[in-house]
Amino acid sequence: MNVANELTIGFSRVSKSGSYNLSGGTLNSTLTNINSGGTFTFAGGAMSAGVLVVEGQLKLTTGANKIVRAHELFFETETGTQGGVLDLSDNSMIVSFATPADIRFLIGKGYNGGTWTGPRITSSAAALTTNHALGYGVTPQNELIVKYTLYGDADLNGVVNFDDYARIDHGFNNGGSIWSEGDFDYNGVVNFDDYALIDLAFNTQGGARQQPVPEPSSVAVTFAASIAMMSRASARRCRSHAREREPMFAS
Numbered sequence: 001m002n003v004a005n006e007l008t009i010g011f012s013r014v015s016k017s018g019s020y021n022l023s024g025g026t027l028n029s030t031l032t033n034i035n036s037g038g039t040f041t042f043a044g045g046a047m048s049a050g051v052l053v054v055e056g057q058l059k060l061t062t063g064a065n066k067i068v069r070a071h072e073l074f075f076e077t078e079t080g081t082q083g084g085v086l087d088l089s090d091n092s093m094i095v096s097f098a099t100p101a102d103i104r105f106l107i108g109k110g111y112n113g114g115t116w117t118g119p120r121i122t123s124s125a126a127a128l129t130t131n132h133a134l135g136y137g138v139t140p141q142n143e144l145i146v147k148y149t150l151y152g153d154a155d156l157n158g159v160v161n162f163d164d165y166a167r168i169d170h171g172f173n174n175g176g177s178i179w180s181e182g183d184f185d186y187n188g189v190v191n192f193d194d195y196a197l198i199d200l201a202f203n204t205q206g207g208a209r210q211q212p213v214p215e216p217s218s219v220a221v222t223f224a225a226s227i228a229m230m231s232r233a234s235a236r237r238c239r240s241h242a243r244e245r246e247p248m249f250a251s
């Protein structure tokens with residue numbers, strides 16, 4: 001399916017509801033607008049959404065085989081509503097124009113303290129596990145990728161190993177603030193809680209383990225010795241930003 005200009009699901013004030021199911025083929029749109037009450041289900045095929053505006057719900061089915069592609073990503077919030085939800089489940093997303101801080105903020109909302117039940121970018125698949133999450137990073141093409149993977153998989157290669165521990169150690173010692181630097185719980189700092197998540201995933205990833213890694217206990221000891229040096233003042237919190245806009249349609 002090719003949409004020359006705009007695809008709107010759940011047209012604003014007319015019905016406040018509507019649904020669209022993509023189960024095969026290719027959807028190419030320059031603007032995809034999922035209004036409040038609208039639900040887009042991505043179950044198969046390929047999706048290039050163009051500018052993607054999510055005020056309702058965009059849900060991917062499980063399968064680890066789908067990628068939402070978008071030039072830009074916006075979430076709208078009507079007054080009194082929770083606003084848009086993009087549930088990637090166990091799939092991926094690529095956004096051409098976004099920053100790691102943008103994506104961290106949006107996934108941080110969905111992360112919701114580790115329950116994966118919040119709005120914005122979330123994963124119903126991660127909600128069913130203790131060791132999986134949505135990670136994010138920058139591709140060689142300088143696009144932002146969001147991928148379902150193990151907590152602690154800083155380089156998004158699907159396993160937790162020495163390279164990931166090297167990244168979190170570097171992030172801890174140098175004020176890291178994003179996933180690739182070891183912030184796995186979306187609070188914008190690398191600290192003990194992030195080490196707990198990478199250790200959990202390392203110890204429970206089973207057959208995925210590929211390379212020898214430093215003893216988790218030695219990492220913990222090293223970390224314990226270092227944590228006293230962390231200043232509270234160094235803690236950075238998520239801040240709201242331009243990617244979450246003011247209500248488009250005030251109710």
Ligand SMILES: [Ca+2]
Nearest residue numbers: 153155157159
């Ligand atoms: Ca890895």
Ligand SMILES: [Ca+2]
Nearest residue numbers: 183185187189
């Ligand atoms: Ca953190």
